[in-house]
Every structure is written in structure tokens, then in C-alpha cells.
Amino acid sequence: MAQLLKTDVEGRLVPLLSLSIWTAALSVVTLGFYRFWMKTRLRRHFWSAIRPDRTPLEYVGKGIEKFTGFLIALVILALLIGVVALILVYASFALFQEEYEAYLIAAVLAIPLIYFASYRAKRYVYARTRWRGIRFALEPAAGKYTAYAMGQLFLTLISAGFFWPRMTFKLEKFRTDRTFFGTQRLNQGGRWTGLIKPFLPVLISFWVILGAIGGAVWFAAGEESALSVWVGLVPLLSIVAIFGGLFFYTRYRVVALRYMANHKTAGGVGLISSASFPRILWLNVAGYILTNLFTTLASLVVAGVASGVLVLVFPGLRDFGLFATGAVSDGSGLGGEGMPSAEVGVFFAIFVYTSTLLFFSVFRQTFVLFPVWRHYAETLTLTGGEHLRDIAQRARDEAGEAEGMAEAFDLGAAI
């Protein structure tokens, strides 16, 4: 008798909207230092909205933990980033008279660090997640995970992307097999080959793009005039392949998530996900349209109000009217009779920039991330609910440095 337990989601947007607005505003006012508490509050909100079998998930992390973790990571990373960035930029200008090389090397150096940080971040989040009072946990293995991920990445690279689904699967299995719910270790079943089929269209699009670029380079070098018609088709073909690739990759992500979920078990308890790709696609498209619409409106209102203030303080801006903020930010309303100074201009440019960014993140959270999160949760069913009684409590894992390093790199920016 396999008991099926469905998941409910408390999905109203208004409380989330107000929470994200005031926490984001505080973050800006505190020069970004409130961001640790902001993320904690948002997580609590997201977690407790999800109620598998009627009991809400809990996030018991604390802003202060994230802050201290960040401070610890900062000491190491400040040295690394400051000095390495400096030396890379120097070397790159000295050798190539360009700075792209510096970015490239920095990116390559950053890859293992990112895997390392993201594993630690996950470990902290698991250690602070509870359901029915029972703690989750992820075994400490960040170093091993990084090495493993580098191997997978290498394999993917030399196979021109063919082993990408293998990487998706193996990395997820690495993490899942080290995850605990209470005393129960989770297990990732299934095979990576199960992900090949949904990945094939992505791979084909990718290879078409590679081929198009390679072909263009080759034709440009050889100047075969007979094939010039073909050359004209290359840009068109690339654009189609890029859009096709993005579409199929989004689909792959959803299908892979479903596949991985359906093959996860925790003892006798299993999962069934019926997340739908068309639904996710629609949520993203509609969500981003709303996000941009609201961001534009909100920014216009703020710029309008700021213009009013500016015109009152600096009479020289009267001719600009509602566009005073814009004129001050772009420099055309500076330095004249009764006009603000350059410092005020820079200040307003920063103000317009940060408030736009702020609105964007707030509305994205409300209109894209939360609905998508809600859909994934709503389509999740637990099987074998009668086995939950076999799962007992586990001891608390300090996960002392919290997500310091991930925080510094701004990983897992979503929530």
C-alpha cells in the first residue's frame, strides 16, 4: 500500500511582493549589507510556502550566520581577487595589449572555485532545512566534488558536449547520494543514458552553431566563391540554431529535473514529479514580460518623483521637467547656472541604476522565480508515505562557514 502524499503550495503573490520590496530597499540603504538577512527572509518565505503532505518546510538559517560566513570567506577571497585580478590585467595588457585574455584566464581559474563554493552553499542550505522538525544534511565533500566535477567537465569538453547529460546526472547523483533526511540517506537511481534523448536536439543545435562558425572561418580563409551562397546562409542558420538550442535546453532542464526526481528515493519513500515544460516555458515568458513591464513603470515613477525634487532644488533644471533625472544622470543637465554639480550627477546616475536593478530583482522574484518554484512543488508527489515513520532525527550540523564563499561569488543568486 503505497501512500501517495501530494504537495500544497501557499501561493499568494502580494505578501511576497511586499517582503521583497522592503528587504531589497533595506539592502540598498545599507550598501548591500542587509543582503544576507534579505536572502534568509526570502528563503523562509519560499520554504514555508511549500507543504508536502500538509506540513510546511522550514528554513532555520540565520542572516548572521551568512554574514559571518561571508566575512571569513572575504579575508581569503579579497586577497585572491584583488591581487590576482591586478596581476592578470597587468599580464594581459603587457602581453596582448588587451584585457580579454585576463577575463578568460580568470574565468578558467574561477570554475573549480565555483563548484567548490556551490557545494558548500548547498551543504549549508540542507543543514538549515527541516520538514516535520527533521533535519536535512549534506555530507562534507566539497573538495572531492570539485575534482569530480572537473573530470566530468573535461569529458564533456573533449566530447564536444556529448557527455553533458552524463555530467548532469553524475553530479546530481554525487550530491543526492550524500544527502540525508534525518537518518535516511537519499539515493539517486536511474541511468545517465535516460537523459540522452531529451538532450539530442540541444546537442544538434550546438553542433550546428559550431559548424556554422567553423565554416564561416574556413570560407573566410579560403574564399571559395562557388560556395558563397552557403556563406550567406550561415548567420541565418546560426540564429535559428541559437534559438532552437535555447528552447530545447530549457526543455532538457525540465525533463532532466523530472527524470532525476522520479528516480530519487529515501528508503521506502520516493518522489514523482510531473512538472510540465510548456507550463514552465509559459511561466517564464509571461513572468519576464510582467517583470519588465512593472520595472519600467516603477522606474518611471521613481524618476518622475526624483525629477520633481531636483527641479525644486535646482531651478536651472526647470526646462527638463519630468526628465530632469535623466538629464542629470547623462550629464546634459550639469554644471550650468542653477544646475547641480558633477557629484550630484554621479549620485543620481547611481541612484537611477540601483533602483532599476532593485525593481527588476524584486519583480523577477515575484513574477518568475516564485511561480516556477510553485509549479515544481505543486507537481511533486511523495510515494511510500507509510515509510516516513522509519525516518528518525539526526544531530545538528553546524556547517560553520555558511555559504560565505558562494555569497562572495553571488552564486545561487535566485534564492
Place this chain on the structure above:
Amino acid sequence: MTTSVRSPWGPRPEGVLCDFVDGESAHRHEVYVQLRPNEAGLSLSYTDDRGQAQTWIWPLAQLRHVEGQTKLKWGPARLGVFTNVMTPTARLYVRDTDMLHDIETRAPSLRRRAPVTGRGRLMGLIAGATGSVALIVFFLIPLIADQLATLLPIEGERALGEKTYQQVREAFSGGFVPLGECADEQGLAALKQMETKLLAASTLASDAVQLTVLDFDMVNAFALPGGRIVVMRGLIDAAETPDEVAAVIAHEMGHVDHRDPTRHALRSVGTFGVLSLVFGDFAGGTMVLMGANQLVNAQYSQAAESAADSYAHEMLPRAGISPGALAPLFERLKAEYGDSEGLASHLASHPQLGDRVTRAQSAAESYVDEGVPFMSNMAWQRLRQICD
């Protein structure tokens, strides 16, 4: 539901049906909750995993909200999540409105938090992190940047300068078109004439400096890595004689000779890397804007400014200009804008503006004017119209 379903023939416990987990297993129990006024406690009756009937008493004073779950909703109704400080992993989920109301009005310390620990450690961490970031930003990065600046080949310096030049033009532009370079043909010829004359009087190589005028209303001039010296139109407008402009440029040539801009640009690369780490991604764009502002209003060290001034004082007489040429411009600016208020420029925002005027005047005392104008009146008029 197996064990939590009681026999329909057995006695039904009194109380309100709620959900309960004991914090020991992941099994959810149906629990009958009663508020007992005399004992000031909540009684929870349920059947445990072994099928035994259990009754827990939670004294009201020990009841707590689960942090972050004080205002949960279940559809239109509320969902209360409670725990007991003595069994902090046990949870009571209450959806009954009356019971919720009773608990919330009578439990005295639902919102009390566990005391904060490790304040000393936190303070230590904050101090340590601030200290080491300060050490890196104010000591280590300048040290390395100064070393690297002297090692950077001139091609690399020029490329770096070109990059920063484009950044400045974009940062001060309105919208998508970068700030315009002034390119009136006769004006450019006058500018070139000034460049050649000043270079000849200096110790620099004949291609070490390129003068550019940007169409911007700011009384400013600044040097970039690789020897580009940018003069803003505002400076030419504010100057009354070509000598005043030349004196400012001579000061900037001093910076070029001492490689101050390159040092500064390399420093800011490291510094902004660290600062964007500290303030997080929200500040990413802010940093770019502030970075451009920094380049334009570069505040070199006092020693570097004095060195550039001395350089100018030394070379200006060779070009037939009094070292005191800087003074009248500064004095006019001071009269117009106050000491540094309202004028964002590395030329004038120095606190010791007065000092510099005095020093320029004393350097000028030994100068003998030979009566040959540095630039013809016609060339000066053309330079003034370079942006038309």
C-alpha cells in the same frame, strides 16, 4: 493512515484535532489538543509510532512560534506552527481558528528568541575582515600596482589608456553616443602646435603625449595611461590665456612622466575587484560608474601632486611660460565656486589649493618673461573654437 486512526468504537479524546510531529520521526500524527486553564498548559493526546496512546503537556510559558512561520496562511485561514523550548524539534500545526486565538492570547512568550551567542566572535571577525581588506586595499594592492606600473611596456600602457579613455567617454555621455571628441580642423592644428611646443620643452619623448579635447562642460583635465591627456572644453572656456591651459597640461605631463595614471589604473583594477566583492553584485554597475568618476577626478597622493607641480614649474619656463600661469585660473575658480565646492576636478578639489597658488607664484618670482607669446592670438582663438 494506520496507527493514528483510532478505533471508531473506542472513546474519542476531547479537544481540537490538529497535526503534530514529535521531532523524533518524520511521521505526522493526528493530535487532540486541549487548553487546560488550571495547569496553564496545552495537552496533546496522540498515538505514537508503536501504537501507544501518549499525552504531552506543553506549559504555555514554554510555547514558541517557529521563527519565520508566525504568519503562515492555509488558503484563507491561518496556520499556526508552534514548538516547545524543551523539545525544539517537535511541531504542533494548528488550523482551528478558536484554538489558535486561545493559544496566541494566553501563551506569554511565543515570540521570545534564543539568546544570541558568539557576539565576541562576530566582532572579532568583523574587525579581522575589515582590517585585512584595508591592508589589501591600502597597502598590498598599491604596492603591487606600483611595481607593475613600472614594468608595463608602453604598448600595454597605451592599450590600457585607450580602454579607460573609452570608459570615460561612455560614462559621461548621454545615452548611447560616447562623449564627442572635438575635431575642428583649425582647432586641432592649434592643439597640435601646443602639444609639440610643450613636448619640446619637456623631458618626455616626442610621441609620449597626445592631447585630446572632449566636448564636456567641466573645468578639468586629466592624464590617462600611455600619455593621453584629456582637456575638457570647460577648461578652455574658463581659461583667459593659452598660458593657463598650457600650465595645466604641463602639470598633467608631470603625471605622465611619473606614470601616475598607469599606477592609478592598475590600483583601481585591484581595488574595485575587492570592493565589488564586499558590496556584492548589487553594486556592480555602481562600481563601474564610480570607477569612471575616479579616473576623471583622480586624486593622486599629495606627493605625486607636488611632484607634478614641480615638473610643471621646471618645464614651463623652457616653453616661455611663467610657472605662475596656473595661479590666476585657480584664483578665478576659487572666487566662482568657493574652495572646492561644486567643482569636481582633480585640479581644483585639492584642499591645499591655496598652497599650490602660493607655490606657483613663488616659482614664478625667478622667471624672466622674454615677451614672446606662447601662442599667437589667432591660434588661441582657433583653439577656443575646437568644439564648434
